[in-house]
Amino acid sequence: MAVFLAMGIATANELINGKLDTIAVGPQNYPTPTGWMVEATKVISGTHYDGCSSEPWCNVLDIGGYGLFFKPFQGSIGDEITVHFYQDNPASPGTKYTLSGYAAGEANYCGFFTTNSPPPQTLFVIQFLDAGNSVIASNGFDLVAAGLPSSGPGSMQSFLFTTPQVTAPPNAAVVRVGASMINAYSTSGAQSFFVDAFELLSEAPPGAPVITNQPKHTTVSAGATAVFTVGVSNPAGVSYQWQFNGANLSDGGKISGANTATLTVTDVSASEVGRYRVRLTNAGGSVLSSEATLAIVGINFYPVISITGKIGDTYRVDYSTALEPATWIPLSTNVLTSSPQLILDATSPGDNTRFYRAVLLQ
Ligand SMILES: [Ca+2]
Numbered sequence: 001m002a003v004f005l006a007m008g009i010a011t012a013n014e015l016i017n018g019k020l021d022t023i024a025v026g027p028q029n030y031p032t033p034t035g036w037m038v039e040a041t042k043v044i045s046g047t048h049y050d051g052c053s054s055e056p057w058c059n060v061l062d063i064g065g066y067g068l069f070f071k072p073f074q075g076s077i078g079d080e081i082t083v084h085f086y087q088d089n090p091a092s093p094g095t096k097y098t099l100s101g102y103a104a105g106e107a108n109y110c111g112f113f114t115t116n117s118p119p120p121q122t123l124f125v126i127q128f129l130d131a132g133n134s135v136i137a138s139n140g141f142d143l144v145a146a147g148l149p150s151s152g153p154g155s156m157q158s159f160l161f162t163t164p165q166v167t168a169p170p171n172a173a174v175v176r177v178g179a180s181m182i183n184a185y186s187t188s189g190a191q192s193f194f195v196d197a198f199e200l201l202s203e204a205p206p207g208a209p210v211i212t213n214q215p216k217h218t219t220v221s222a223g224a225t226a227v228f229t230v231g232v233s234n235p236a237g238v239s240y241q242w243q244f245n246g247a248n249l250s251d252g253g254k255i256s257g258a259n260t261a262t263l264t265v266t267d268v269s270a271s272e273v274g275r276y277r278v279r280l281t282n283a284g285g286s287v288l289s290s291e292a293t294l295a296i297v298g299i300n301f302y303p304v305i306s307i308t309g310k311i312g313d314t315y316r317v318d319y320s321t322a323l324e325p326a327t328w329i330p331l332s333t334n335v336l337t338s339s340p341q342l343i344l345d346a347t348s349p350g351d352n353t354r355f356y357r358a359v360l361l362q
Contacts (some may be wrong), residue, residue, distance in 0.1 A: 012290035013199045014089050016178070018244035020196055024056040033068065035246065036087045036178065043080040049343045051083035051181075058194035060102045067102075067153070069195030072110050072184035073122070078187050080118070080185050085126075085195070086178030088137050090279065091128060091168045092286040094205030097124070099126055099177045100162040101198040103143050106190040111181070121182040122148060122193060126166050129174040131256030139166045140180070153194050165203070170301050175200070197291040207284025209238045215276060217290035224297050228263045230278050234260070237282045245274045268296060299351040307358050308340040314361045317343055319354045328357065 016035040023031040030053035033039050040051025051071055058067030068085060091097075095238030097322050102122060105111055111122035123140040130136050141163045149155035168175060179195045204210075213231030220226045232238055242249045242263040249258040252271060256264045265272050275291045306313050314335050318328040334343055 003038065012201075012288070014175075014202055014288050015087055015198055015200045016089075017196045018200070019062055019065055020054065020068055020198070020202055021059070021062060023066050025319065028053065030320075031066075032085075033066070034086060035057055038085055040081060040083040042075055042079050042081045048074060048081060050147065051081055052085060058104075058156065058196060060157040060196045063362050065196075067156070067194055068095045068179075070179075070181045070184075070193040072181060072191055072193065073094065073184075073186040077116060079137075080116075080120075080183040081181075082183060083181045085180070086125065086127075086176050088129070088176050089173050091172045091175035091199070092205075092208070093168050093170045093172050094285050095168045095172075095208075095287075095339065096165045096176075096203040096205075097126055097168070097175055097177070097199065098163055098165045098201050099124055099141075101179070101192070102156045102160055102193055103160060103179065104149045104152060104156040104193045105144075105193045107150050107192050107320075107358055108187045108189060108191040108361070109195060110150070110185050110187050110191065112150060113187075116183070116185065118183045120184050121180070122137040123180045123182070124161060124163050125176070125178055125180050126163060127176040128168050128172040129145045130175060131173040131289065133174070135176075136171060137166075137169050139163070143179075152190065152192075156194055156196060182200070193302045202288070204287040205285040207282070208309065209280035209282055209284075209287050210234055211280065211287060211289055214290045215263075215278065217293050217295075219295045219297045219300060222269060223267055226265045226268050226294050228265075228276050228292055228294075230280065232261070232280060234282075239281050240282070241250065242278065243278045244272075257268060263292065268294065292346050303345045303354065303356070304350055305343045305345065305356050307334065307336065309336050309360070312337050316361055317345075317356060318358050318359060319345065319348075321351050321353055321355075323355055326355065331359070332357075 005295045020033040022034045029050045040048040054066040055069040059065040112118045122143045128137040210233045213226040277291045278289045317331045322327040
């Protein structure tokens with residue numbers, strides 16, 4: 001296993017879809033990971049839409065997922081291809097970051113050779129942008145120098161690369177991380193480069209909010225209310241911004257408390273199921289909570305009525321929610337094909353109590 005220097009790490013993965021397992025067709029010709037950007041250009045030909053794609057055979061860790069397949073063969077000497085793959089997240093000055101991820105090349109990948117000019121580069125990248133979206137600091141970590149394996153996707157899972165820790169400079173508003181393949185060109189066969197399963201970990205600066213209680217995974221029944229809370233040891237001057245699947249929430253509809261320590265989600269349905277987290281900010285910096293999932297569970301017990309009688313006879317099953325007085329409501333009419341015959345009451349979970357009777361029909 002090849003590693004960069006790993007430093008102290010404080011919080012959970014800040015990336016959305018860091019494992020690259022959720023994919024969609026965007027501006028590129030083929031599916032790429034959602035929540036991530038791809039910028040590919042060739043020196044002469046210009047913008048290119050097939051510099052990389054999501055593929056199942058370069059996936060690591062989670063069965064059934066995808067990794068990212070970089071395509072140096074789309075370039076040529078003199079018309080080299082450069083592919084930047086990245087995700088942007090909010091950052092605050094003084095926060096320290098490390099990026100880790102899995103990577104591998106194939107034996108003939110151009111990045112293993114330095115004879116061309118300009119030479120190819122194969123990097124993990126951590127950049128910082130200011131509020132105007134201008135890059136104010138750029139850190140590239142050379143994967144080949146760090147021991148990028150050359151045995152293709154099969155070698156990826158043994159090579160988790162972790163960058164040195166870098167600090168967001170003054171005026172940093174955004175941290176941009178990912179992988180870049182620069183000045184790449186076609187060689188012959190077995191020449192690709194792969195990445196998967198990124199984690200961006202941060203360490204907030206002194207004075208930033210300190211989380212003492214992380215939001216917890218929550219399971220409710222459909223239509224119920226879910227509550228997420230975060231605890232902070234230094235709450236003075238802290239502002240809160242809750243997120244759902246990485247996007248900022250605001251109050252309204254089913255959501256309240258989006259800018260407080262407690263987020264309330266009412267009338268939970270499938271569209272509210274997902275990942276919740278909160279960003280806490282004060283004058284000292286900002287910190288992101290770990291993710292808590294919201295799930296719906298419906299566990300119900302269904303009564304089964306057993307009728308013993310003559311095969312071919314017809315029974316109506318009635319139910320009532322009380323016995324004195326009883327108001328019998330027909331549930332089903334059944335011709336016995338066996339004895340006893342079992343009849344499930346799938347409508348029962350709405351009532352706390354039900355009584356049943358079977359009536360032989362003449
Ligand atoms: Ca993956």
